[in-house]
Amino acid sequence: MLLKENERIDDLEINGFRIIQNPSSFCFGMDAVLLANFASSKKNFRVADLGTGTGIIPLVMAAKGKGKEFVAFEIIPEMADMASRSGKLNGIEEHFHVINMDIRDIIPNPDISQESNKTGKNKTDNSDAGFSDMIKKGTFDFVTSNPPYIKVDSGLHNPSSSLNVARHEISVTLRDIIQAAAYLLKDKGSFAMVHKPFRLPEIITELKATGLEPKRLRLVQPKAGKEPSTILIEAVKGGGEFLRIEPTLVIYDDDGNYTEDVLEIYGKL
């Protein structure tokens, strides 16, 4: 009943949690799992996820007890619908809200009066009535995002496909996401993001410019001695200057097997 055509249910292997995915559109990758693991969110936190896709990040965080209430934003209606059904599949729909809207609309447009904005004009809510109450400024303890990594400037075919929206900055830029996170967070609330190493300077500049101070950074390398493929970063709204760089996470050992650190993240140790 919960499944539509081409969809399947995958076991997340954490406390029995499962996720609905459609292999023909987009399946979650390791980056999302690494971010959910990296995020320092606590069990009583109110958490937002920006560009949730299938909802993988808040689902893993819910499975790990890293939050009390989750609000996940997704622009593509089919993906938002899938994420919402995954919430029901795991019986957490009362604490797992999926909002089908553009992240760029989270910050109210100053040209539109606050009232007309609150009516949710041009927004569709697949799962929750009264979602506008959920996106009040400064009401979240924690925000996560696994945003598109690639700037749009060349050779992009089929820009509207789910895969392209997830991978390229078609519907949101890095700045849009960081500004939305800063808007949603309480003072001293945290924003955790996964991204590509080559964009670290821009990420740090944008975070600091928005009042989010980088406090934790972790590089992820496929192997010892190889360049990192991924970065995990956490920033605190109104935090003081002091970055803790954590030990580089290595995915595979020299024999090509998962390292103990990764097995622990996947709950296999």
Next chain:
Amino acid sequence: MLLKENERIDDLEINGFRIIQNPSSFCFGMDAVLLANFASSKKNFRVADLGTGTGIIPLVMAAKGKGKEFVAFEIIPEMADMASRSGKLNGIEEHFHVINMDIRDIIPNPDISQESNKTGKNKTDNSDAGFSDMIKKGTFDFVTSNPPYIKVDSGLHNPSSSLNVARHEISVTLRDIIQAAAYLLKDKGSFAMVHKPFRLPEIITELKATGLEPKRLRLVQPKAGKEPSTILIEAVKGGGEFLRIEPTLVIYDDDGNYTEDVLEIYGKL
């Protein structure tokens, strides 16, 4: 003849190069050697080192053929003198110039006319006549620095000691150093620095604000699975946005011996 009281000569073990040090004031550490190794400077380059201490960075770079002409700045007269004598000790004094001056005076004070500034008032040159020609704006291909790591705000005793000037931001701040580097560099020239991980956000912000775009970053970890103790970063004046994060450098293996990467840096492989 080249040695003064309490000084000694140490072998750098690279192409027969040696260095004069005074163990009672300050001896170079691994960070300087790692930076000299990390720096992508080429053999025909004109290189400046900001806060050179005993001259360790340009000496190692000269030993490795990473520059044609070196200009090293040092505020403490005794240290500048020692670095200058190390140049003579290695027979490279014609290409190794030590200037005893405050890095903050590299950028001409706008209140003083260009001419009076060029006379080098309030500056002492321990080794070179006419050094003002050597610090013309935009004339260096490469700049290095192993600056003081610690902000001055608490509990600092004996602020004038060589050790404190080398370790604390007494005579220069991070911003002073980055601005001096940007001033000295040609367009597309590079600035390489070693620093502490916790200041990375500030470093990146200051570099970008000064037109130096971070292009290479390497973390240095004492061991696999331990937090990095040091970062190496290189930025290009007027470069485009794209950071390459290199594989994390691990110093000791699980048995407490130097890793192959470090042995290679020290020329033992």
